[in-house]
Amino acid sequence: xxxxxxxxxxxxxxxxxxxxxxxxxxxxHATLYWYQQILGQGPKxxxxxxNNGVVDDSQLPKDRFSxxxxxxxxxxxxxxxxxxxxxxxxxxxxxxxxxxxxNTEAFFGQGTRLTVV
Amino acid sequence: xQSLEQPSEVTAVEGAIVQINCTYQTSGFYGLSWYQQxxxxxxxxxxxxxxxxxEETGRFSSFLSRSDSYGYLLLQELQxxxxxxxxxxxxxxxxxxxxxxLGTSLAVNP
Numbered sequence: 001x002x003x004x005x006x007x008x009x010x011x012x013x014x015x016x017x018x019x020x021x022x023x024x025x026x027x028x029h030a031t032l033y034w035y036q037q038i039l040g041q042g043p044k045x046x047x048x049x050x051n052n053g054v055v056d057d058s059q060l061p062k063d064r065f066s067x068x069x070x071x072x073x074x075x076x077x078x079x080x081x082x083x084x085x086x087x088x089x090x091x092x093x094x095x096x097x098x099x100x101x102x103n104t105e106a107f108f109g110q111g112t113r114l115t116v117v
Numbered sequence: 118x119q120s121l122e123q124p125s126e127v128t129a130v131e132g133a134i135v136q137i138n139c140t141y142q143t144s145g146f147y148g149l150s151w152y153q154q155x156x157x158x159x160x161x162x163x164x165x166x167x168x169x170x171x172e173e174t175g176r177f178s179s180f181l182s183r184s185d186s187y188g189y190l191l192l193q194e195l196q197x198x199x200x201x202x203x204x205x206x207x208x209x210x211x212x213x214x215x216x217x218x219l220g221t222s223l224a225v226n227p
Contacts (some may be wrong), residue, residue: 042204042217043160055212091159104150104167104208106215108159 002026004109006092012115018080021112023092025073030097031055033106034067034077037089049075050097082116089113119143121205121218128224129195137190137221139205147208149181149188150215155201163190165208192223200225 005024013019025032030051035043046065047057051072060067064083069075079086093106121141129135139149148167152160166172166181166188178191192199202222206215 042219044217045214048212048214056214093160104148104165105162106160108161110159 004092004094004107006090006109006112008112009110010113010115012117013082015084015116016081018078019082019114020076020078021090021092021114023075023077023109025075025092025094026107028096029094029107030072031095031106032069032075033091033093033095034075035091035093037091037111039088043091046077079114082114084116087114087116119207119209119216121207121216123203123205123218123221125219126222126224128226130226131195131197133195134191134193135195135223137192137203137205137223139188139190139218141186141188141205141207141216141218143207143209143216145210146183146186147213149179150206150208151177151179151190152204152206153201154204154220160204163203195225197225197227199223 007022032049034046036046037043046060047067048055049069052069065079067077089111091108091111093108095106123139150165151163153163154160164179166179169183171178171180176193181188202220204220205218
């Protein structure tokens with residue numbers, strides 16, 4: 001089966017510019033996550049979708065970050081305006097979202113490495 | 118709050134056995150997952166323990182003790198390619214989400 005697809009792989013922008021990332025999860029997966037991973041740290045959950053509804057966005061800086069998952073499939077994450085501290089890898093992951101062990105295994109995309117200069 | 122603790126670094130030699138410990142403090146705990154991440158790569162799933170005891174998958178095993186809020190990942194017959202970061206993640210809460218540790222960097226030396 002095809003894995004989680006993300007684009008772009010790399011992005012360099014100046015501070016105060018805007019940027020958008022795209023994610024296509026594994027077919028049939030109901031749960032989709034966006035994580036931010038700063039070099040040397042663990043993934044930090046930004047937002048979790050179940051189908052097209054938001055389950056958790058408690059750590060999403062809503063003044064500058066937004067995400068949507070229209071039709072419960074693809075998702076986009078946007079940063080506007082970007083700050084230097086947003087430099088990180090942005091990982092998208094998906095899991096089945098069904099059954100008693102619905103989210104125990106998450107499948108990750110290769111991520112987008114964002115550099116803000 | 119909800120948190121997981123694991124050592125930041127572990128070093129071992131090829132062919133050896135290494136154990137990476139993880140203690141957790143969460144509410145609504147369902148189970149413990151382990152992920153491997155090579156430099157520049159994406160995390161990949163290794164194992165999930167919902168029940169107490171040892172789960173073995175090839176050279177890797179994972180253990181959970183719910184009463185002690187503790188688990189570990191055991192890597193046997195270490196190979197150079199096992200050099201990576203290893204994350205424990207608790208599956209917990211009303212939203213059944215993964216709560217991640219900060220990761221353990223494993224260096225396997227010749």
